[in-house]
Structure formats: structure tokens, C-alpha cells
Amino acid sequence: MNRIWKALALLASAALVAWILYPAGRRPELTIATVNNADMILMQQLSSEFEKQSGVKLNWVVLGENVLRQRLTIDISTGSSTFDVITIGSYEAPLWGERGWLVPLDDLGADYGYDDIFDVVRQGFSYQDRMYAAPFYAESAFTYYRTDLFGKAGLKMPVQPSYEQIRQFAQKLHDPEHNVYGICLRGEPGWGQNIAFISTLVHAFGGRWMDAGLKPQITTPAWAEAVGFYVDVLSKYGPPGATTDGYNENRALFANGNCAMWVDATSAAGYLLDPSQSRVANTTGFAKAPIAKASNGPGWAWSWGLAIPTSSKRAEIAKQFIKWATSRQYIATVGERFGWLRIPPGSRKSTYEIPAYLQAAPFAPLVREAILNAGYTKSGESVPFVEVQYVGIPEFQAIGAEVGQEISAALAGHATVQQALALGQAEAEHSLEGRFVK
């Protein structure tokens, strides 16, 4: 028996020694953290080109969005120089830029085409006019609908529907016996899941998250109307168990043919039109995101960008990589190599002038319009923070999560809309009091 222990110990130490002595490369290295969205995975695939061009070795850390964000926040706020390039969204970029955690990216060169980037997108990544992340792709919101189901029912989807029209369509098209549900909407609790859509809805009904004094407005009539509409329509005409349906699940549902309509991010369009991934590739139509009272656009703007933590020791090489990955040439390469439906959309104006892209993507002009009109500060009042489908304050992740959970309870029928909103308001207030705000 002793021999077995000895053998094990020997094995372990041998393995350790072998590993320690593993030859380390002499090439400069970059550690890149990114999300596992389709576009980033393509970037990872194409990055071998960059490696060849520049002689830099790239190390990839790929994780789901939520886990990545948590990981990065801990890393960057404690000043640990683990990553050289990070993938962040338009929520974090201004916040982190403000705290001096990101390297400003205004010096990527004249050929980078700063003016080519959509204003809204650039604004999303800036703090006090300095850009802290380079946009990789951007999205706004759409209404997706099934042209065949609409045709059969003799209905026509207007280019700019209203929520009331959406409700009527959903009612007419709801056919659970044949596994077709009138409308699919995000129901899974989360500040980036159901709250993303609900925020948009609230804005459309003229509501807002906070007033100028950062007091939560969740018990205002606009919220009650919006969330009431949401719970009513989704529980009557939505798929069963909607409280576990996030973006992924809804995309699967729509692609599988189970939804007559879906209001969500524009970035799903390429996937839905791809016959190898979607059964409704030929019967998917696009319309603008619905409106109700406020007509400042969908109120949904999200961009993913690449940034450099100030604690990184390889900022100059990192800038090279970022320049490569967010350039016009990169977009063109993806289009030519993998097909135009797979290019990272929404970041640059020039993308929407490429003929091959416009041909492959009939929804492109609508996306462009949605992004141009995404609308940041809402409801006409000026506020000290940014508000779209999220609020640009550090506490929003927690607040969004809490309110999202309460609203999902209302959707599941465990609480009334009023109760859910009251609880949400209490949680939001609790989160803001005694916390360090900015």
C-alpha cells in the first residue's frame, strides 16, 4: 500500500515539474477576455491572422456575459493586471472610464475612421468626450414577426407598430394547440434579461427609472401601465413558463417556429435568417420596435466594445489588436470569408453602405434607423446619468436584478403587478441608500 502512495506522489510531482518546465514562449503575449457570442467567436477564429501579421501570441478567456462581467469587475477594480484586452458593454465603459480604470482610445490613428462610428455608439463608450472602448458591434431593438402567419390571418404589420396593435395581433395569432404563441418576450429575471425589455417598454409608456435626484420611480403610473401590459400580454399570449425564457430561449423559440412575434435585440436577425440555424429563415419579417406614448425610438442601445485596463502592461500591443478587430477591413474580411450575414453589425456607418451586405441583409436599413434613433436620455428631461434600457449607475446591476425578480413573480402569477412594483421600489431604494453613489 505504501508503494501506491509513493507512486501517486511521484506521479503528481513529475507532472508538476513537467508543467513548470513547459517552455514559455518568447513572443509577446496578449490576454484577451471576451464573451461567447457568435461574433466574438468569429473574432477568435480570425485572430490567427492577426497573430501572423504581428507576431503576437493571443491567449483567450471566453465566458458567458454575466460571469465575464463579474470576473472583469473584480479584476479591474482591484487593479490586477490579468487582462490586456477586455470586452465590455456600453454600460460599463463610461463607469469604468470615469474611475480611471480604462486606457483612453483616442489615439488609434487617422485611418481608424472615428467619424465612421455611429454617434450613439461612440457616445455609449465615452466619458467626458474621451472614448474608452472601441465598438465591436452594436444593436438596438426590433419587432420580429412571421410573415406567413400574418399572411394567413390576413393581418399586416405596419413598419412602426404600436403596443396596442401588438396586443391585438398577439391575441389573433395565439394558437397554443399548434405550439404557436402570439408573442414571445423576455421573462427571465435579470438586469440584462427581462429588465432590458421592460425598461424599453416603460420608456415607451413615458416612464423612467429615476428622477433627477436619483429617486426610483417604479411606483409611478407609467410603470404600472407598462408592466401591467407586459404581464397581461405575456401571460395570455406568451409561451408557457415564460419566466425562464431569456434571450437565448426566445431566439430558439422563434427560430423553431413557436412565436408569431418577438420584440428583442437586432443582433438576432442574422441568426434567424440563416437556414442552417433557423426554421423560419424565409418567413421572418422585421418592423420597428413598438411605441406607445413616447416616440423617441426604441430606447434600446447596447454595444459591445474592446477596451484596455490601465493596469495592463501591454497597452500599446493591445491597441494594435483593438484597432485590427474593430476596423472596416475586419468587417469586410468577415463578410467575404464567412458571409455577410455574419458581420458584426451596427457599429459603423460604412457597414450600411456595402452593397453585398445590403443585399444579404434586408433588415439592415431598419437596424441603422433603430440605432440612429436609439435615444439615450429619455422623456425630454435632462438627467445627470445615462438611461436607455439600463441606467448608467454602478448600483443598477443589483437594482435591475431585484426589480427583475419581483416582476417575474408577477408574471408567474405569484404577485399582483402593484405588489411587485411596490417591492421593486423598496428594493431599489434600499440599494441606493447608504451606498456609495459615484
Add this chain to the structure above:
Amino acid sequence: MTGEVAAKPSRQLHSKSLLAPSVGALLLWMVVPLAMTLWFSAEHYNLLSPGKTAFAGWENYRDLLTHRALWVAMGNTLFLVGLVLAITLILGTFFSLLLNQDFPGRNICRLLVIAPFFVMPTVSALIWKTMLMNPVFGLFAWITRSLGFGTIEFFSSMPMLSIVVIVGWEWTPFAVLILLPALHSLNPEQMEAARLDGAGPIALFRHIELPHLLRPMAVVAMIEMIFFLSLFAEIYVATGGGPGLASTNLAYLIFRDALLGFDVGRASAGGVVAIILANIVSFFLMRVMGRNLEDLR
């Protein structure tokens, strides 16, 4: 007690010399996380405002204890722990009894039954959430619809019970892993003699098998309790704590504070509350199982 030894004075010295460094190392090993948690629980420390740390004293605790969500979470935690413990022990015993019988393919069955324990918790939860319990394209939905029962919305209408099912599936094999060998080690002659005396299967179980199993059951209970009190991955993946707070347990609540609010102070205070709760639960568990954990008499 089998392990005790009458210690002569000279041995006493030796034993202490072996005791001190090893147990000391143990204590040191374990005290570090605990000490850090206690330290941070008395600080105002938010990662997103790193320059603004301040001493908080009791404030984090006061904040936490007056928060409705904490009490809901504690209740959910106790519910989860209690129910899954009961299920795994009952089912584990039942499966062990079955697998202890002789029938063709017994070894393969054993392999199949214990397999779930080797699967990563996040993967388990994903399998159950997307492939089995999903109300649209899940397997269960298809079965219930084909049988005319409509669709059960597992995670919406009974979130906590759904989590219990998932965790029960993962950990019943563990109970089998511990209880089955215990059954094996039963003296077969004793069983044979009792059978010849005319004892039926139920009497056999009650008077011979069950008492023999009480000791390993206590071990299972203790170990499972440790894991269930801090259960996190399954809830994170399957329900996100919802709907409402229905499936939020203490660990998930701490997660919300720690990794969504980035409030290290409050999360640490939550951790301390979790330990206190755990100690209370284990105290009661000891009371119930005390006899069988002779080790700690």
C-alpha cells in the same frame, strides 16, 4: 469507545506534539477565509468605489437583518436543505436496499445509479432546465402533452421544488455510495438467522438493516448538509433566484450583493450570517443524529 486509549503520562506528551502542529495547521488553514470575512463584514467596501472604504461596525449587519429578502432567503435555505436531505436519505436507502439484492446486471445498475454524482452541478442544472423541464422543447413537456396533461411550468409555478428535484437527482447517488457498502457489510448470517425465524422483509429492515444504517446515514446527512447550505450553482443556472424571491437562498442572496452590487461589506456580513445559520442547523442535526455520531459524544 473503540478509539480511546488509556494515556500514560509519557504518551500524553507525544500525542500533544503530534496534535499541535497538524491540528494547528488545520486551524490556520481554515481560519484565513473566516477571519477575512469577519474583517470585511465590518467595513463599508464597495468594489466600484474602491477609494471610499470606511469602518462600518454593525451597519452591514443591521442593513442585512432589516432586509426582507434575508428572511425569505433563510426560510428557503432551510426548506431546501430539509427537503433534499429527506429525499436523498429515503431514496438512497431505498435504492441501496434494491441494489443490495441479487439480480442480473446488478453491477451495471449500480454504475448507472451513481453516475449523476459525477456531473458538474452547472451542467446538471442546464440539462434539467433546457432539455428536460423546459415547457416548450423539454422532454417532460412533450411527455405530459402527449398524455393530455398539458404543460407543467416547473420553474414558474414550483421553482423551489424544481431545484429540489435537480439537487435530489445529483445527491441521491452520493447517499447510495455511502449506504450501499454499509448494507454489504451486514453480517449475512444474522440476516439468514432472522429469516429462518420467520421475520418478513419489513421486520428485517426495521430491526436489522435500519439500525445498521443509522451511522452512515448520519455521515451522509452531515456532509450533504454542508453542501446544501451553500448551494448556489443550480439556482444561478436554472431560476436566477426567481420568480420573485421564491428560489433565492442565502448563498444566492450573498451572490447578488457580492457580484451584482459589488458590496463586499454586505456580502461578508451575509457570509457570517450563513455560518451562524449553519451552526444552528448542525446543532439541531446533531441532536437528532447524536446517538449515531458516537465520534462526537
Add this chain to the structure above:
Amino acid sequence: MRRIRQTRWGLAVAVWAIALGMFFPILWMFLCSFKTEIAAVAVPPKLFFRPTLENYYAVLQRADYLAFARNSVLVSLGSTLLALALAIPAAYSMAFFPTRRTRDILLWMLSTKMLPAVGVLVPIYLLWRDLGLLDTVFGLILIDSISVLPIVVWMLFSFFREVPAVILEASRMDGATQTEELLHVLLPLCTPGIAATALLSIILCWNEAFWSLNLTTVKAATLTTFTASFSSPEGLFWAKLSAASTLSIAPILIFGWMSQRQMVRGLSFGAVK
């Protein structure tokens, strides 16, 4: 005789049904890994389909599976060895020289284990960073051994308690020192129990996801991180996720199956050897 035969077969059918039921989710995931993404979410669920290896290909191409697997092996083995090294002397002391403090120590150790990892994430992260342990296999071994130590101590303690004192006394009569007594008498007696504990510890460390995700980036990441990288709120990768999960479960499942006889032998409580 016929009655017994019938009951025997009835029993076999019942147990087989249960066993297959328990194994079914894993089997289903394994099947899904060979489907295309569309087929994986088809309604009604497809039992028969055209299998494809594209998911495995995509998964293996995207990430360096062997590196992750190597780290998982190193961390599981390393943590287990470290935990055993610390636990064996301590359990020995507590089992054979119990003091009034013994019970308190054991309970206290268990209670530290009950601290949810989330609560202590930032402090540990900071400490590991300052010690230069981030993204190192050794750093992960350290934290995993802390996680698994209470269980290892507890189980070893229980096994040691089963050894009758007379055996140890006999060896002492023969003039053995304490170390010799520990190494040459106790350990060989308790080998099945120690092996079983070690196997349990290996499994627990293999499936440990939280610390691996948070304390590693590139060099020391284990298979749990590998699996996590295919799970996302923004990507439909169920078929690929199934493939990645199968790849990360397979080693430990096979290992567990091969060694379960050892475990079964070793985990016998209440048997006097």
C-alpha cells in the same frame, strides 16, 4: 422456486427501470451532443436523428481541451494529496487522543466549510493576487484543499475511530514510535477508507467550478471553466454545450466507474476489519 424466480425478475425490471431513469438525463445530454443545433431544440424531441461530429469538432477547435484537462487532473490530485497530508495526522490525533476540544474543533471546521464561497470571493481574490497565486495551479490547489479539508478530516476521523485500540496497543508494545504506528500500522489497516476518501475528494475537486472560474485565466483554468465558456445568455450552443460537457464529464465518470469498487469497499462504515 418459481415464485422466487418471478420476484427476482420483477425486481430486476424495477431496479433497471430506476437505474435507467437516473442515468437518463446524462444519456440524453450525450445524445444531444451529436445533434445539430436545430435538432437539439426540436419539438417534439428527436430520439432518432442523423448524428454529426460537428459539435465536438467545433468545441475542440475553439479551446485547448487537453490543457484544461491537464489542469483538472493536476488540481484534483494535488488538492487531494495536500488535504490528505494535513488531515491524516490531525485525524489520527483527534481519533486516538481526543480532548474536550476535539468535538468543538470538528464542528468549527465544518462550519467554516458552510461559508458560501461567494461571500469570501473578494477577500480571497485579493489575498491570492498579493501572494502571486492568481492563475497558478498551485493557487487553485491551495484553495481547493481548503474547501475539501473538512470533509476529508471528518471521513478519516470516522474511519480511524473504527480501528480497535488493541491493534495499536499491540504495536506499541512492540516498541513502535508514534510515526511508525501511524504509517505502518494504521494506514495499511485503513487503506480502503483512505482510498475512498481520496476518490471522493478527487471528484469534488474535479467538479469545483467557482474558484476555477474566478482565480484563473489562461494557464491554470480547469475543465469546469472550459464548460462554462460554452454556456452563455447570448448564444444558442446547446448541442455544443452538450459536447463540451460530455468531454469534461467523461474522464471523471470513467475514473469513478473504474474505482467505484474501491470506493464501495472503502466506504463500509460499521465493519470491523
